[in-house]
């Protein structure tokens with residue numbers, strides 16, 4: 001399979017953030033995993049789409065919220081491999097960014113099924129898989145966020161990449177790594193990579209979705225599944241979750257996140273309201289409590305959106321408009 005992710009992604013010191021917090025803050029630029037559309041989803045799609053190709057899959061089915069970065073990344077990168085993509089979407093609080101993601105997913109000619117809830121979206125996927133199989137096609141369901149053991153193993157590889165990069169650049173190991181915790185695959189993969197690599201400090205997830213989406217017990221199970229997939233006998237490191245950044249709920253902006261957005265923008269880093277600004281707010285809170293050497297996994301694609309959007313956006317059909325709650 002041609003290389004999907006452009007790696008290693010840069011590792012840079014965030015000078016303005018470090019000055020403001022009085023400790024070193026490094027950024028792992030996973031926003032740059034692909035020039036067309038990057039972010040953390042590309043890391044998970046590398047093993048997932050390789051498996052799809054090996055199994056002769058014809059259609060990829062997945063689900064997410066209306067503005068899902070995972071759905072958009074899947075629509076782009078699976079379609080580039082010649083696979084048909086269908087996505088079942090659930091409502092998400094409206095914002096300019098969320099609507100842009102939805103329009104971009106539609107523009108990739110992905111078939112979108114608007115659903116009233118996430119459980120409804122998952123049921124829709126199951127029914128679509130049955131229908132496609134009955135037509136003689138070979139569908140594969142990719143779970144929400146690409147967060148099964150195979151998808152999360154992409155972040156074991158990312159952690160290994162980081163450890164190699166620290167050594168090559170002569171950068172001391174971080175004391176604390178921080179990422180957004182949504183469906184759990186990124187954190188689980190990083191923890192599995194931490195277990196295998198044996199260094200890299202504490203790994204924290206900042207919760208940005210309701211706890212039911214990725215309780216610690218699920219993250220731990222996912223870490224173990226990733227380690228088993230890679231035939232590693234390493235134990236699961238402590239799962240550390242920062243619980244103070246979610247605010248009013250998934251996709252609802254918070255003042256702390258807005259402040260983190262402003263702070264990181266001084267280093268040229270753009271963060272979104274739903275995931276990365278809240279993760280950065282968690283890092284800021286941790287660093288204010290204990291100034292140490294931090295590393296922020298920047299998981300939001302920074303590829304330009306213009307080429308992914310239709311040139312003249314049509315009005316969204318009522319079913320799709322209803323997804324923007």
Ligand SMILES: Cc1ncc(COP(=O)(O)O)c(C=O)c1O
Nearest residue numbers: 069145180182183184185186299
């Ligand atoms: C930009 C961004 N960062 C972080 C995450 C969280 O990653 P995970 O779902 O692996 O926990 C997501 C999930 O959708 C995301 O879109």
